[in-house]
Amino acid sequence: MLIPLSAQTSGFSLRTVEFIEPTLEDGATAINNTTGHVDLVWSTQAPDPKITYELASAPTSEFEASVTRYQGVDTRSFVSGLPGGSHYFRVRILDSENPGPWSRPLEVDVNYVERSQVKWLMALGTACLIATTLIIVGGSLKTRKESN
C-alpha cells in the first residue's frame, strides 16, 4: 500500500484506526441490529500483523464505564450477548509507551423483536408442536392397535 509522505513523516495517520465493518447505511449514524451480536472489523492505514489493538465498548458515547473487550493483534472481533439499547465501540493501537488515538466511535443500536410479537410466535410454535405430536403419537397408537 502506498502511504502519503505526510502521513509517513507525521506518524499520526499511521496510528489511526477505523472500523471498516459493519458499514453504516447511507444517512445513518448507527448500526441497527436485531440479534444482539455484531462482527467488528477494523483497519489502520499501514496494517502490520505485529500491531496490538485495544477494543473498548461502553453504553454511552462519552465512554463512561468503558470496558476493554479485546487486546491483541487481531483486526476482527465477534461481539455477542448485547442487551437491547445503544452500545458504543472504539478501537486504538496500543503499545506500552504511546497508545494511538481512539477511532471514531461506532454506535450499534440493538432492537430485539417486540416481546408481544415473540409471545404470539411462541404460542404459534407451541400449537404447531402439539399438533405434530398429537398426529404422530395418536396415529402410532392406532397403528399399534391395528397391528395387534
Add this chain to the structure above:
Amino acid sequence: MDSANITLNQGTGWILLAIFSIAWIALGIFWGRKAKDHEGFMLAGRNVGMALGAATAMATWVTSNTIMLAPQFALKMGIWGMLAYSTASFGLFLFAPMAFRIRKLLPKGFTSGDFVRLRYGKAVWVCFLLISIIYSMAWLVSMAMAGGIVLQTLSGIDYIYGMSVILGVCVLYTLFGGLFAVIGTDFVQSLIILIGIVVVGAVVLTKVDLPTVYNDLATTQPALLDVMMPVALLALFNNMFFGFGEVFHNNVWWSRAFAMRGDVSHKAFFLSGCLWFPIPIAAGFIALCAGSMGINVTDIDGVGPLVASQVLGPIGAIVVFVVVFCSLASSIDSLLAATSDLIIQDVYHKMIAPHASDAQLRILGSRIIIGLGIVTWLISLPRLADLNMVLFLSGPLVASAIFPIICGLYWKKANRTGALIAMLLGSAIGLYAYFAIGWFVASLISAAISVLTMLVSSLLAPGKFDWSQLDESKLEEVTAEPIHKS
C-alpha cells in the same frame, strides 16, 4: 488471546487427513463387497440391526453443523441457543414411531419420494422432489464448507484443499460401497464422535471455573443469560421445526427406515435421539467459555473447534480434528447415498426409464454420486456465505413438508390439493419471513402455514385414501404403469 496462535501443525493436519482418508476408503471397499445388487447397494439388504441402526442414525445427525453451528448458537443466543440446537433431536424421537408406520405401509419402499408419489400423485411429488433436492444440496454444501473451514481453523490447511479432500474421500467410499459402506463407517465414526465429545467436554469442565464463566458472561454478554432473549426463544421453536422438516421429509432417514429390520427401526431412532441430545449442549458450552478464557473470536463459524483446541492444546486439537472429520464424513456419505437414491429411483427409474435393469441403475447411481460431489465442490469453492445462512435458507422449504408427510402417513382424509398448497404456501411465506423478519422465524412460520392448510383442506374436502395403494409390490401385480394416477 489472539485467534492466530492456536493452530495445529499443518504437517500433523495432513498426516491425520491422510490416515483417516485411507481408513474410510478401505473400510468402504471392505463393507461394500456385501452389496451384490442394486437393492443391496441402496438399502443394505433391508436387514440392518439395532446397534448399526442406532449408530448410523446418530452419526448421520451429528453433522459438522452440530460441531460448528451448536457453538455458534450458544455464542449468539446463550443458554437457549444451546437448547435450541438440541431440539433437533426431537425430530429423531418423533421419527421413531413414524419409521414403524413407514415399514408397515411401504414394505418394499425405496425412498421418501415413493411415499409422496403414491400418496399424493405427481404434482405434489415433483414439488417435494424440488424441495428435497434443494435442501440436500444446501446440507451438502454447508458440510463441505464446514470441512474446509474447520481444517483451516485447526491446522492451517487451506480451505480449498481441506474441503476438496473431505468431499473427495466421502465420494470415493460411498461410490464403492453404497449404504453398506455408509452404515459400516457410520458405526465406527459414531463411536469416535461419542468418545471424543465426552473426552473434550470432561477436560473443558476441569479447565474452567463455572462461577467465573457465569460472572464474565453476566458482565460482558448479559443477554446470553437472559431467559427471555427474544431471538433465542424464537430460535428454539424455529430449530425444532427445521429439524422436524429435515428428518421427516429427507430420504437420508427414510432410507434408514427401509434398511433397518422392521422390529428395530423405531427403537434405533429413539436411541439415536437420546445419544444425540446432549452433544450440541456439550459443544455449545465450550463456546460460552470463550470470553472467560480471553479468546477473541474472529470467525464465528469455527468458534467451537477454536475454543476446544485452545483449551486442550495440541492433543485436544487432534481430538477435535478427528471428531469433526468423523462427523463430516458420516453425514456427507449418507447424504450422497440418499440423494443419489432419490434421483435414481424417483427421477430416472420412475420418470425416464421404468424398465432399467439392476446393472444400469447401479452404474447410474455411481455417476450421480460423482456428479453430486462435483456440483457440491463447485458451489463450495468460493465460500460465498456463512454456514448459518446456507443451511437456514432451506429451513422454510423443509418445514413446509412436515404436515403433508405426517398427515399423509396417518390421515386418510389428507388430500393432494392441500398437500401441494401447504408446501408451496409454507415455503413462500416462510422465505418471505426469512428476509422480512429473520432466519429465526422462517421455519416456524412455514410449519404453521403448512399445518393450517392441511387441517383446513382435510376438513373442507376430506380424501378417502386406501392405504393398500402404498404397497407398490401389490400394485405392480395389477399394472406396470410406474406413475400413480388415481
